Amino acid sequence: EIKDMEAVSFTPPLYKQRYNFVADVVNTYQPKKVVDMGCADCTLLWKLKFCNCIEVLAGLDIDADTMKEKIHRLSPLPCDYVWLRKQPLTITLYQGSVAEKDASMLDFDLVTCIELIEHLELPVLEKFPEVVFGYMAPTMVIISTPNADFNPLLPGLTRFRHPDHKFEWSRAEFQKWAQDAACQYGYTVEFTGVGNGPPGTENKGFCTQIGVFIRSSHKNGGMVTTERDELGHSYKIVFQAVYPSLQDKKYLQIAVTNEVIYRVEAIKRSLLSSDDAEEGDKTASKHGQPSDGHVEASCTVSEESSAEPYIHGNSIYVPLAKLFSFSNLQKLCGSLDELQQLLSGKVTLSSDSSAVVSRIRNYVSESFNL
Numbered sequence: 001e002i003k004d005m006e007a008v009s010f011t012p013p014l015y016k017q018r019y020n021f022v023a024d025v026v027n028t029y030q031p032k033k034v035v036d037m038g039c040a041d042c043t044l045l046w047k048l049k050f051c052n053c054i055e056v057l058a059g060l061d062i063d064a065d066t067m068k069e070k071i072h073r074l075s076p077l078p079c080d081y082v083w084l085r086k087q088p089l090t091i092t093l094y095q096g097s098v099a100e101k102d103a104s105m106l107d108f109d110l111v112t113c114i115e116l117i118e119h120l121e122l123p124v125l126e127k128f129p130e131v132v133f134g135y136m137a138p139t140m141v142i143i144s145t146p147n148a149d150f151n152p153l154l155p156g157l158t159r160f161r162h163p164d165h166k167f168e169w170s171r172a173e174f175q176k177w178a179q180d181a182a183c184q185y186g187y188t189v190e191f192t193g194v195g196n197g198p199p200g201t202e203n204k205g206f207c208t209q210i211g212v213f214i215r216s217s218h219k220n221g222g223m224v225t226t227e228r229d230e231l232g233h234s235y236k237i238v239f240q241a242v243y244p245s246l247q248d249k250k251y252l253q254i255a256v257t258n259e260v261i262y263r264v265e266a267i268k269r270s271l272l273s274s275d276d277a278e279e280g281d282k283t284a285s286k287h288g289q290p291s292d293g294h295v296e297a298s299c300t301v302s303e304e305s306s307a308e309p310y311i312h313g314n315s316i317y318v319p320l321a322k323l324f325s326f327s328n329l330q331k332l333c334g335s336l337d338e339l340q341q342l343l344s345g346k347v348t349l350s351s352d353s354s355a356v357v358s359r360i361r362n363y364v365s366e367s368f369n370l
């Protein structure tokens with residue numbers, strides 16, 4: 001917004017400081033559902049999609065074209081399918097006005113309005129508190145807006161910082177408006193900001209002033225589902241992305257199967273290489289017969305040894321109990337039964353489903369295509 005500032009410059013840039021402020025609040029309070037109103041090109045939403053606590057992320061703007069400018073950044077990346085999120089994440093963009101109510105905006109934990117209110121015409125501004133605090137009634141609201149007290153420090157500024165601003169409030173004006181809204185709809189509000197002026201200008205406050213509202217009473221808490229359905233939808237969905245996560249059984253199964261295949265292969269390699277080293281005396285002494293050169297002849301681990309892997313015939317058996325002893329499989333599955341269920345149909349299990357069975361390939365014949 002402020003293009004040429006000689007007297008005051010900000011590091012990081014002011015817009016980034018505002019986003020960082022929101023991200024810090026998110027990291028502290030761990031909201032699950034967050035909506036950014038007046039999200040413009042969705043840069044804040046893009047930053048917030050990396051906060052793992054968020055499961056529902058929404059953006060609202062009256063201008064669909066601006067929202068779509070960098071929309072690709074909100075879609076899952078190939079790596080999102082490799083390193084799966086623990087919790088689900090859905091990102092939805094709505095086109096609509098903050099002057100209108102829409103049932104999709106209920107039940108949010110955090111609503112952010114960053115540099116939005118000063119762009120609202122008076123009739124819209126007047127409806128804003130009822131929509132956001134009265135109707136949406138989230139646990140927390142963050143509102144930022146320019147601090148007019150700081151403007152004399154901005155070089156070359158004649159009236160407003162941006163041609164689309166309808167007003168710029170002093171700290172006293174913003175605080176009065178915020179206190180009135182908080183009082184009317186059962187919130188408490190604290191004031192802070194980002195963007196410090198040069199030393200000696202502390203009395204001007206921050207360049208961007210911020211109000212952080214926390215709900216102290218729940219005014220629409222008694223609303224039943226049927227009433228909510230009747231509230232209707234005035235916003236239009238312009239984009240939605242559902243991220244893959246371990247909460248989705250399909251992806252959990254893929255993650256568990258991949259981990260199991262990796263573990264079984266590692267166990268197989270280590271068993272076979274230790275066998276190779278000891279082959280000869282062991283095969284002869286354990287089985288009482290000479291080795292015929294096939295891998296199964298070098299079986300050294302007894303089938304009876306509980307959770308330990310063993311070789312039988314031309315296959316290696318890795319008990320599920322052994323696999324479940326690996327902490328990442330424990331974390332993914334939670335129980336041995338769940339591990340068994342998730343693997344069923346995905347890998348070969350022994351007849352009693354207690355072990356993963358993997359064939360030991362005859363490397364010599366396979367390599368030479370015999």
Ligand SMILES: C[S@@+](CC[C@H](N)C(=O)[O-])C[C@H]1O[C@@H](n2cnc3c(N)ncnc32)[C@H](O)[C@@H]1O
Nearest residue numbers: 038039040061062063096097098114115116119
């Ligand atoms: C200065 S931009 C906000 C920038 C963004 N929040 C950020 O911090 O980068 C203001 C945005 O508010 C949107 N806007 C204006 N009036 C609105 C309304 N009545 N309802 C929803 N969005 C509105 C504009 O389209 C614009 O994208």
Ligand SMILES: [Mg+2]
Nearest residue numbers: 115118162165
């Ligand atoms: Mg602005």
